[in-house]
Amino acid sequence: MENKRKDQPSSASTNYHHRRNVKPKPNPEPQDPEIRELQTLPLFPTGPLFQSSPSSNHSQDPELSSPPQPPPAPAFVDDLDIVITPPFPWATDRPAKVHTLQYLKQNKILTIKGDVQCGSCRKKFEMEFDLKKKATEHGKFLKDHRASMHSRCPKEWMNPNPIACKFCGQEKSVKPVIGSWKDHSINWLFLWLGEFIGFCTLEDLRYFCKYNKLHRTAAKDRFVFNAYTEIFKQLIRVD
Template identity: 50%
Template sequence: MNNEHEMATDQEIINRKRKSSEEDDHNHDLQLTLSSSFTPTTPIPPPPPPHFLRSTPMFNATPPPARRNRPILYWRPGKSETVPPPFPWASPRRATVQSLAHLESQQIFTITGEVQCNKCEKSYEIQYDLREKFNEVGGFIVKNKAAMRDRAPNEWLNPVLPICKFCQKQGSNVKPVIVEKKREINWLFLLLGQMIGCCNLTQLKYFCKHTNNHRSGAKDRVLYLTYLGLCKQLQPNGPFDPY
């Protein structure tokens, strides 16, 4: 009897172990099924280290330089941007001359203008070689532009005027004849003779107005803009940007 009881007990122990093993296998399979169907989310990156927060500013420390807004031109009734060109080297637009390449393609190599003596008051014409005189003015700008600081030098403010060919004596200088109608001013002749300084402030502001340049400020400021603006018209790709 004892042997039979011991055998029955051993069998129960074996059955319990087998049942426990089957339950463990079932739980393991269930974990595998759940883990295969579960898609993990993207892990959240850790916060940056303290030194990164200190070294990266929230805003730019130095703001970008402000751009200069060019003035907007409004036309009064009866006025127009275009006018009949007063000279062969002038453009139909006010206060504008043709480019150097265009003038030379049209066989225009000499620019003329009228002058008058301050002593005998006689008037006559002066001729300038277009290429030669433009090279003089352009070379002066390239050499001295940095030192000008957006202001016309004394050579432009107080130009050296030619001596009258009739009087032929010191102090008898001729000045360019600048007509009353500003749209008929001979700008190219004044540029080549470096006599734009003979214009008054109103005439210089007229040029700046119709070439989209600022026309506020003293005469040395608008005179500077006039010289560089005319050179830019003659040679658009040249180093004559006033701003």
């Protein structure tokens, strides 16, 4: 009988590898270099917001354990995972969430619009912002000043100046139409681009923090800071 070489693979092994249905992984879609640059800004910590406390050192010996306790009362279930109808093309189906810059660019959503109203003549009109230009400006500002903010927004964000009315000409009389947090209709990306978030009430900001799992007990300048940084993270996140 003819001896087989030891280094020659067996037919069973060869057939096994031929039978495997291995598909090559698709190449990821090339990303816009300007969006990739924003994503590399060293702005935010990567660790979790809340750290769990270390476990206690009580003995787990069943003989030393306490007697059985009655079952706890049903806990209140928060509605953090609700799905809504997106109020704007740049908003997702989750409250207080916006699409990424990559998604908006791919879907040709490059201009963000919102309603404003004059406090003098009471007329409403629409404003718009260039998404790419404003996102780059805000990203650079956060990169240059975040360390000195100490998690509190600058006064320009906290107390934004109203603008002039294009109808009656009254200076500093036009403010954004905030919308209703109860109806999930606040135009967060428009407010972010126009630096209008400071016009929001504490209830508006607590709503934003609730659905983004941020602290809901803080001073308003910290709420506003959290809203600005969180929206920027949503824009540059990688899906």
